[in-house]
Amino acid sequence: MALLIIILFSITVLRTPVDIFPEINIPVVSVIWNYTGLAPSEMADRIVANSERGFTVTVNDVEHQESQSLNGIAVIKVFFRPSVNISMAVTQVTAICQTVLRGLPPGTTVVHKVGFISGYLNDSALVLSGPRGPYVLSICTRNSSSGWALLASISHAVWNFEATR
Numbered sequence: 001m002a003l004l005i006i007i008l009f010s011i012t013v014l015r016t017p018v019d020i021f022p023e024i025n026i027p028v029v030s031v032i033w034n035y036t037g038l039a040p041s042e043m044a045d046r047i048v049a050n051s052e053r054g055f056t057v058t059v060n061d062v063e064h065q066e067s068q069s070l071n072g073i074a075v076i077k078v079f080f081r082p083s084v085n086i087s088m089a090v091t092q093v094t095a096i097c098q099t100v101l102r103g104l105p106p107g108t109t110v111v112h113k114v115g116f117i118s119g120y121l122n123d124s125a126l127v128l129s130g131p132r133g134p135y136v137l138s139i140c141t142r143n144s145s146s147g148w149a150l151l152a153s154i155s156h157a158v159w160n161f162e163a164t165r
Contacts, residue, residue, distance in 0.1 A: 027080040029093045036072045043069035051076055054096040059089060132162050 033047050048067045055062060055076075061084040067076040080089050137158055 025082055027082070027084050027086050027089065029078045029080070029090060031076045031078070031093065031097055033074040033076075034072060038072050040069040040071055043072070043074045048074045048076060051097070055093065058096050059092040060084070061089065132165065 031051065033043070033051070035043065035047065038046070044067075048069055051074075052065050052067060055065060055078055059078065061081045063079045063081050065076060065078050067074060078089075078093060080086070137155060
């Protein structure tokens with residue numbers, strides 16, 4: 001009996017998944033709008049309302065949205081159902097933001113920093129001081145031991161490309 005308990009205990013220990021940080025898969029995309037000097041109420045009326053309406057009508061699998069308008073800045077979080085195809089959702093949100101941008105006041109700056117999905121690394125940057133002027137860099141890769149090094153090497157390669165073109 002003791003031998004059976006030891007064997008079953010060993011099998012149970014080997015089969016039990018162990019993770020310090022459990023995988024939490026809450027797909028969220030954040031959109032940040034910037035218009036220096038615009039009051040929070042105007043941000044909500046002129047920018048956030050139009051964006052949220054566009055997301056509701058056009059983007060698939062939206063569970064709910066949360067937004068906050070501050071002086072000159074608006075942040076919209078679009079929460080998706082767990083079964084969403086996140087690549088499609090990001091594409092749809094980006095397309096709507098580009099469409100919404102056409103109807104906004106001149107001088108509006110848009111910064112897209114799309115959400116986080118467990119198991120992936122991503123970074124999006126607007127590089128203002130590039131070698132030949134500003135450029136945008138957005139990278140998403142599966143999380144691995146070399147993920148951050150991969151992001152850094154891609155960033156370096158793009159910088160070098162921009163410097164030599």
